[in-house]
Amino acid sequence: MPREIALEWLAKNETRIIAISDKIWELAEVGLQEHESSRLLAEETKKAGFKVDLGVAGMPTAFVGSYGSGKPVIGVLAEYDALPGVSQKAQPTREPLKKGAPGHGCGHNLFGAGSLAAAMAIREAVQRRSLKATVKLFGCPAEETLVGKVFMARDGLFDDVDAALSWHPSSYNSAWMSSSNALNSVKFNFHGLTSHAAADPERGKSALDAVELMNVGSNYLREHISEKARIHYVIPHGGGEPNVVPDYAQVWYYVRAPKRNEVARIYNRVVNIAKGACLMTDTTMDLEFLVGCHEMLPNKALSEIMIRNMREIGPPKWSEEEHRFAKKLAESMTLEDRRDSILKSRMPKKEEKVEKYLDDTIGEPEDEKEVMGGSTDVGDVSWIAPTANLVTATCVLGMPGHSWQEAATSGMSIGHKGMLLAAKTLALTGIDLITEPEELKRIGEEFQTKTKGFKYKTPIPPGQKPPLEQLAH
Ligand SMILES: [Zn+2]
Structure with missing residues (x-):
């Protein structure tokens, strides 16, 4: 047998x-x-x-x-x-x-x-x-x-x-x-201008300010998402020394929720918050979408x-x-x-x-x-x-x-x-x-x-390669 x-x-x-x-x-x-x-x-x-x-x-x-x-x-x-x-x-x-x-x-x-x-x-x-x-x-x-x-x-x-x-x-x-929770994992990179933080602050544009304002915005968003959804972040790059206005800062977000479409909705709002942080600080932002799952x-x-x-x-x-x-x-x-x-x-x-x-x-x-x-x-x-x-x-x-x-x-x-x-x-x-x-x-x-009426659609943007480097320890 x-x-x-x-x-x-x-x-x-x-x-x-x-x-x-x-x-x-x-x-x-x-x-x-x-x-x-x-x-x-x-x-x-x-x-x-x-x-x-x-x-x-x-x-x-x-x-x-x-x-x-x-x-x-x-x-x-x-x-x-x-x-x-x-x-x-x-x-x-x-x-x-x-x-x-x-x-x-x-x-x-x-x-x-x-x-x-x-x-x-x-x-x-x-x-x-x-x-x-x-x-x-x-x-x-x-x-x-x-x-x-x-x-x-x-x-x-x-x-x-x-x-x-x-x-x-x-x-x-x-x-x-x-x-389990569906998820999006994404790194937001903000770019500004360096200057002496005490002698020349008016010429600097702080990428770290953008990260902090983005986090404030996201924390306010928590009140308007379902109870089961989760937003968490770390700041892998926040600048070098306090006397230099950082021209680069990075924040890494996970957005999670019980359903894939809810993740997508919250994620879009988080991206808009990041854009808002750019407007407030006159910085620019690019995002690295690492991965998403169902x-x-x-x-x-x-x-x-x-x-x-x-x-x-x-x-x-x-x-x-x-x-x-x-x-x-x-x-x-x-x-x-x-x-x-x-x-x-x-x-x-x-x-x-x-x-x-x-x-x-x-x-x-x-x-x-x-x-x-x-x-x-x-x-x-x-x-x-x-x-x-x-x-x-x-x-x-x-x-x-x-x-x-x-x-x-x-x-x-x-x-x-x-x-x-x-x-x-x-x-x-x-x-x-x-x-x-x-x-x-x-x-x-x-x-x-x-799965009636459902067609699997990858959460990964077109053309994206596996994050072999981004996730290197
Ligand atoms: Zn395991």
Whole structure:
């Protein structure tokens, strides 16, 4: 049976998958610089008999691996970028692997290796049972900066996909049914004239004044946007010394809202505010649009198949040693903070989890109508093909995301167990969709209903290239 073939293959290759995950964990390369991580994953994909294109959509670290032919096309999404500053050894107390270096504080090393494993296991079944299907592994770089999938989507790479299977490392086992915020990321560059700030101020035009006035305007705008929308900014360049009127200043904005069209509306007003700041200060402005993304549209029917398969496999069985590790790691937070963070989360049956360190259950999603504060570029894929997002426990309950604590568990057996559960679940789900056309049809129908009248339009302005330099760390 194809399902057994996939599970057998995964059991046989466990050590190898863990080694790949650990290698990416050690490399810990940030978005668009995942050169070695993407090469490693692309090479493994190639060795498994997939046809691999590395360097797609204008990004040297993006790839697509394809095996088989014809319909259905099952897509598996993989991510592998790290986060700056969270380098951490695989131990429960804070100590960086490399001081100040990036680390896998979002567990994308597990995400990359787990998805690779799922795609290879589906391939094994397709090949040995001569099933008619195409399996595609999408190597998606720079998720943290919301770049990879948006540019891959713009280039039409997901257009022929019938179902996209995704997952994310988490502290619990379930699926995300919530949506996420759509977003625009843009840098405003203001240009003025330098002069001596005390001796010759009347001859200067301050680019920093323009930034400050723009921020004042945007802060007033907050009263006139929906409650769920978010505007945040940083000032990467604000001038050199106080005695020189700055002729250059830059402010970097994120505009977020639960719906893409609301982001577009708020964004237009923010651009007008920037123009107003130019008029007030007699400066000029150019903007660098970095990236934009859509909100997530989860496919319920597909999520249900994932949960069903995860139940069949069962939750991770944690060892005494893993419990000890988790308990020690949890001491990095006060009991109260950890409790609050669990209760604030979107995980199912959270009241039952406040006393626990590691999740040993599988929960039905309880977040269907919710919108998570953050954004993900999986959102863009989800408007092109039916998409579902599994989550498995790879870290300790209540720990913050994007943290050294998560980097620690992503490099040891707690992370590995969650990753293998995800790989098995995704593999079984992919095979079900290939062998049970009725299921695939149901998923497709839900997608058609939810996207009726909608045509995916990239948020990226025409001709724009991926921000390879702008986002260099
Ligand atoms: Zn992530």
